[in-house]
Amino acid sequence: xxxxxxxxxxxxxxxxxxxxxxxxxxxxxxxxxxxxxxxxxxxxxxxxxxxxxxxxxxxxxxxxxxxxxxxxxxxxxxxxxxxxxxxxxxxxxxxxxxxxxxxxxxxxxxxxxxxxxxxxxxxxxxxxxxxxxxxxxxxxxxxxxxxxxxxxxxxxxxxxxxxxxxxxxxxxxxxxxxxxxxxxxxxxxxxxxxxxxxxxxxxxxxxxxxxxxxxxxxxxxxxxxxxxxxxxxxxxxxxxxxxxxxxxxxxxxxxxxxxxxxxxxxxxxxxxxxxxxxxxxxxxxxxxxxxxxxxxxxxxxxxxxxxxxxxxxxxxxxxxxxxxxxxxxxxxxxxxxxxxxxxxxxxxxxxxxxxxxxxxxxxxxxxxxxxxxxxxxxxxxxxxxxxxxxxxxxxxxxxxxxxxxxxxxxxxxxxxxxxxxxxxxxxxxxxxxxxxxxxxxxxxxxxxxxxxxxxxxxxxxxxxxxxxxxxxxxxxxxxxxxxxxxxxxxxxxxxxxxxxxxxxxxxxxxxxxxxxxxxxxxxxxxxxxxxxxxxxxxxxxxxxxxxxxxxxxxxxxxxxxxxxxxxxxxxxxxxxxxxxxxxxxxxxxxxxxxxxxxxxxxxxxxxxxxxxxxxxxxxxxxxxxxxxxxxxxxxxxxxxxxxxxxxxxxxxxxxxxxxxxxxxxxxxxxxxxxxxxxxxxxxxxxxxxxxxxxxxxxxxxxxxxxxxxxxxxxxxxxxxxxxxxxxxxxxxxxxxxxxxxxxxxxxxxxxxxxxxxxx
Amino acid sequence: xxxxxxxxxxxxxxxxxxxxxxxxxxxxxxxxxxxxxxxxxxxxxxxxxxxxxxxxxxxxxxxxxxxxxxxxxxxxxxxxxxxxxxxxxxxxxxxxxxxxxxxxxxxxxxxxxxxxxxxxxxxxxxxxxxxxxxxxxxxxxxxxxxxxxxxxx
Numbered sequence: 001x002x003x004x005x006x007x008x009x010x011x012x013x014x015x016x017x018x019x020x021x022x023x024x025x026x027x028x029x030x031x032x033x034x035x036x037x038x039x040x041x042x043x044x045x046x047x048x049x050x051x052x053x054x055x056x057x058x059x060x061x062x063x064x065x066x067x068x069x070x071x072x073x074x075x076x077x078x079x080x081x082x083x084x085x086x087x088x089x090x091x092x093x094x095x096x097x098x099x100x101x102x103x104x105x106x107x108x109x110x111x112x113x114x115x116x117x118x119x120x121x122x123x124x125x126x127x128x129x130x131x132x133x134x135x136x137x138x139x140x141x142x143x144x145x146x147x148x149x150x151x152x153x154x155x156x157x158x159x160x161x162x163x164x165x166x167x168x169x170x171x172x173x174x175x176x177x178x179x180x181x182x183x184x185x186x187x188x189x190x191x192x193x194x195x196x197x198x199x200x201x202x203x204x205x206x207x208x209x210x211x212x213x214x215x216x217x218x219x220x221x222x223x224x225x226x227x228x229x230x231x232x233x234x235x236x237x238x239x240x241x242x243x244x245x246x247x248x249x250x251x252x253x254x255x256x257x258x259x260x261x262x263x264x265x266x267x268x269x270x271x272x273x274x275x276x277x278x279x280x281x282x283x284x285x286x287x288x289x290x291x292x293x294x295x296x297x298x299x300x301x302x303x304x305x306x307x308x309x310x311x312x313x314x315x316x317x318x319x320x321x322x323x324x325x326x327x328x329x330x331x332x333x334x335x336x337x338x339x340x341x342x343x344x345x346x347x348x349x350x351x352x353x354x355x356x357x358x359x360x361x362x363x364x365x366x367x368x369x370x371x372x373x374x375x376x377x378x379x380x381x382x383x384x385x386x387x388x389x390x391x392x393x394x395x396x397x398x399x400x401x402x403x404x405x406x407x408x409x410x411x412x413x414x415x416x417x418x419x420x421x422x423x424x425x426x427x428x429x430x431x432x433x434x435x436x437x438x439x440x441x442x443x444x445x446x447x448x449x450x451x452x453x454x455x456x457x458x459x460x461x462x463x464x465x466x467x468x469x470x471x472x473x474x475x476x477x478x479x480x481x482x483x484x485x486x487x488x489x490x491x492x493x494x495x496x497x498x499x500x501x502x503x504x505x506x507x508x509x510x511x512x513x514x515x516x517x518x519x520x521x522x523x524x525x526x527x528x529x530x531x532x533x534x535x536x537x538x539x540x541x542x543x544x545x546x547x548x549x550x551x552x553x554x555x556x557x558x559x560x561x562x563x564x565x566x567x568x569x570x571x572x573x574x575x576x577x578x579x580x581x582x583x584x585x586x587x588x589x590x591x592x593x594x595x596x597x598x599x600x601x602x603x604x605x606x607x608x609x610x611x612x613x614x615x616x617x618x619x620x621x622x623x624x625x626x627x628x629x630x631x632x633x634x635x636x637x638x639x640x641x642x643x644x645x646x647x648x649x650x651x652x653x654x655x656x657x658x659x660x661x662x663x664x665x666x667x668x669x670x671x672x673x674x675x676x677x678x679x680x681x682x683x684x685x686x687x688x689x690x691x692x693x694x695x696x697x698x699x700x701x702x703x704x705x706x707x708x709x710x711x712x713x714x715x716x717x718x719x720x721x722x723x724x725x726x727x728x729x730x731x732x733x734x735x736x737x738x739x740x741x742x743x744x745x746x747x748x749x750x751x752x753x754x755x756x757x758x759x
Numbered sequence: 760x761x762x763x764x765x766x767x768x769x770x771x772x773x774x775x776x777x778x779x780x781x782x783x784x785x786x787x788x789x790x791x792x793x794x795x796x797x798x799x800x801x802x803x804x805x806x807x808x809x810x811x812x813x814x815x816x817x818x819x820x821x822x823x824x825x826x827x828x829x830x831x832x833x834x835x836x837x838x839x840x841x842x843x844x845x846x847x848x849x850x851x852x853x854x855x856x857x858x859x860x861x862x863x864x865x866x867x868x869x870x871x872x873x874x875x876x877x878x879x880x881x882x883x884x885x886x887x888x889x890x891x892x893x894x895x896x897x898x899x900x901x902x903x904x905x906x907x908x909x910x911x912x
Binding site: 014020024207648654656657658681692 | 804860
């Protein structure tokens, strides 16, 4: 099946979200909305020191406060360390605190007010120790060692890493060192016409989900552990909870919830293990909500990074080689990341370009700051800012139009990526050209106006298991059970549309159910723009099986062989002139005890040579005197296959774009002596409705995509590269190059005055 | 403790509250109306927006006692039975939400705008709605939804 043979009733249609009525009426139930009889509240006491030995904790006064039901310290929680890959995270600090904000003690009490009053009655004796905050300081031989213990590393990482990976190499405070290369960079640099080297720096930023981390744990009289949590991968979370607590997986039930935004930040267990411990100690259900201060100061935000790029070009301004050194600041714990190093730190580095030789070294480094996690194409927004700035700087230094340099070097049909992966079905130059045309790249500009471009390539994720269960009921209606919450991506609606398309019907005929972890098959969850592809495969597999079963039933009903049955364009079953539709067939089957029918489907991860490609164009107006930058308009162009739901698709483009605008223009977790001081949303500036640029989206349909409907991925396509388009535009406007984010008026004014005095 | 009397979604409510009780907690926990959400706690994000006498306020910054003698509107109160308010319908029709956590606040703030100014310009929508943050949509379809509801009314 391909895009051409769609029914016109489901896939490709702007179907209203199936969770829409619940959300617009306020009836959607997020974890924080769930209330259980006898429920009490958990709060945590956090270290004020970035590095300290915990000499003593006295909880006696806290325990005596009326309304307090449990008080725990590191001595009261399991010794097992949690980590999605590197197991270094204690449930509560054990003997040592490694960052400002680390959880040192916890209280469960009848009200949040009592719990917080109890926290103030806990006396902790700290002995401050030397601390290190910058990644480049942490790797020096005399830096304090943040994790002297040997960290257990779980080796079942879901994303393959090609290259030379060493976990915990003999470099101080380094979690992982990855070296990947392709071709012969030394030879290429020797032959280069020109060589360029630039260094960039990107701060930590918060995922910005409006729903904070929330969990509720209730232990039943029979010992069944019920969890409601803002966690996007409940089967994975269940496994970790089981490992930490000793409760078997089939005695734990993660219940369906609606999640208020994830953006990579809600894959880790966060407070869930601690919440279980409090529930067990108190004998009551316990709810824990990270307030906004805790989210900003002690969540698991994006890794800050320093990136050095060195490139060789030939006389025709073709890229011959790139050397990249990327250092990610992982904070005090590695366990919030499920892979050895951030995939975007190397996987998509310069992936939009034809570069025959590349050498990348990526270090992930401990520091005494809040632990970092995943956020939107992890590693890629940091590295792509560097690459797209670096390419722009090369163009300027050579004296070539930055757009032309990209056209000349953009990956084309049949090319390999810099890391040697084959890419086919590419229309990169066409996408750049279409975007440039719509933008008016060659149009003259008024003074103070600048134009910038950036490009990006990122394959659809095709990793991790997605399982669905498809049921045809006695009334012929379809139910699809999926295994993880919709974090806002809309994948539940996509699932309904895909099922409807397979059965030539509308989504009104389909019910989507999110199972709990006891009743649903494994779902890896939203990650790396994978869901449309993987859910699509799982649904296709289940639908194919179901159609075979329905065909067998129809054959019985119509007294023929299954091979004689034809499924019509309307989904009905025919043989020798007789026809029966699904509803009638199931009614007949039900009367004979043969209905309902359920089939399971699983995705089949396979390597693919398809990718998604985007080109972004930004126009800014820069005031030389005040340094103020206004982002006037953006054109974003995408090479796409079949779009399952155009409204959802466009929503992803727009939402991703504004996250990139935040990254470029206003967001930065500011740390002072290891503590985050931008600790509320008045200081940490998320983009508002006033900050949006005029936006035009250019879609190039007709590209190839994943079977069966030729779908392509969009989730990471507009949030990664846009920041560089904006800073490239700033350079175009006033000749000031920003090698750090976010843009600030001060840096621009300083740059303008430096240029003036140099002139 | 103090007794407060308010009209909540057109229904008279009388309750005893502590002076320090926040309005958002009074609504969510005492009255079990969880449609109003709590997020930033400092009145910046707008997720906790409710209407007091038709005007949008951040219920995370308001005390419950502040609502004494007032008419309070929450997201639960704007539909008429099964018939959605035109704003709710417009958000549904135009994809004005994704994860939905900011949506009740967005809709109520927008309702206050359209009640005061039935046909706002896009610039007026943007300025009015600046206090309602959204991380999923990028705002474009929220504006579209509000403009559509304004056109339909």
